[in-house]
């Protein structure tokens with residue numbers, strides 16, 4: 001289906017892949033905290049790694065609606081797989097495509113879009129999260145271009161990634177204007193993984209601490225102009241939120257289906273009420289995610305819609321997953337139960353790619369002004 005931008009076809013393809021390859025492995029991924037390489041091997045020929053990248057650059061085409069539908073379908077089976085893809089596309093491959101030179105597109109976007117390379121995005125630090133202008137990872141000019149020193153925390157795909165879009169400041173006193181974006185390749189001298197984090201949910205999604213100790217980054221791996229890094233990061237995160245909202249929507253849907261199956265197996269008016277309330281919440285989340293994708297595809301300002309979708313869909317996932325445990329009863333609390341896994345997965349979404357409070361701030365600014 002290379003080059004097709006038909007969102008419906010992409011969704012169908014992702015649903016088939018999710019049913020055949022991902023869903024049967026979801027429990028094992030959670031229990032072992034590991035994503036089998038075979039799943040990624042089988043994903044490569046599907047073209048999913050190149051979504052949103054034009055075919056001239058080795059991508060599969062497809063608009064935001066296509067990506068959103070794909071992520072929702074994958075996340076309904078296993079959000080671990082969906083989040084890997086969302087990060088790879090929205091906050092690594094696409095910003096490199098948007099801001100990169102032709103040389104950078106050749107060297108990075110082509111292999112990323114073909115699925116021969118995996119991408120990551122490294123903004124958060126051990127003591128810097130929401131207030132990204134306060135980064136403490138430093139860079140200076142060096143013999144090969146730049147030298148980076150510092151650490152990044154909670155980086156999805158961090159250890160597995162071949163390319164990390166990483167942010168550092170030349171001078172912390174300059175705040176946002178001091179920050180630049182770098183393409184850091186696996187194997188870069190002075191760059192490595194310090195630890196893999198052991199999480200409540202999204203198990204199997206590698207979340208790592210990355211360290212830079214006099215890491216030697218060539219000058220041609222600076223992405224965009226010096227001092228423009230925070231703009232690159234914030235733009236990537238806005239687009240990324242539509243992706244993460246779509247993943248959260250998939251989790252909310254999985255929770256809803258689990259709840260509904262339990263209610264059908266043992267119906268009561270109380271359970272019908274739970275399912276009805278969950279249906280309304282899920283439908284509202286679907287509308288907000290669809291609207292955010294639509295606004296982005298239309299080329300209209302979409303930051304507020306992306307934040308509204310991300311905050312509501314992640315909250316919907318948590319609420320529905322929590323009530324799904326009530327409806328499933330004690331069985332739903334057991335290790336190995338779908339309701340248990342989905343609840344733990346859901347709880348991570350209000351935090352990733354900007355917390356709920358930060359989404360409220362962004363949305364508030366678009367509605368009221370700064």
Ligand SMILES: Cc1cc2nc3c(=O)[nH]c(=O)nc-3n(C[C@H](O)[C@H](O)[C@H](O)COP(=O)(O)OP(=O)(O)OC[C@H]3O[C@@H](n4cnc5c(N)ncnc54)[C@H](O)[C@@H]3O)c2cc1C
Nearest residue numbers: 121122123124128129130154155156351352353354355357
């Ligand atoms: C599973 C997982 C994967 C992740 N993957 C990545 C990744 O790939 N790349 C990456 O760079 N980061 C990643 N992160 C990090 C994530 O983006 C940050 O955790 C998030 O941005 C919040 O930062 P923080 O944890 O430092 O919280 P803080 O910024 O310290 O916030 C703590 C609390 O204070 C609230 N708060 C902060 N500022 C304000 C404010 N101005 N007004 C109101 N409330 C406020 C927050 O909402 C939060 O509740 C990941 C996190 C997780 C859990």
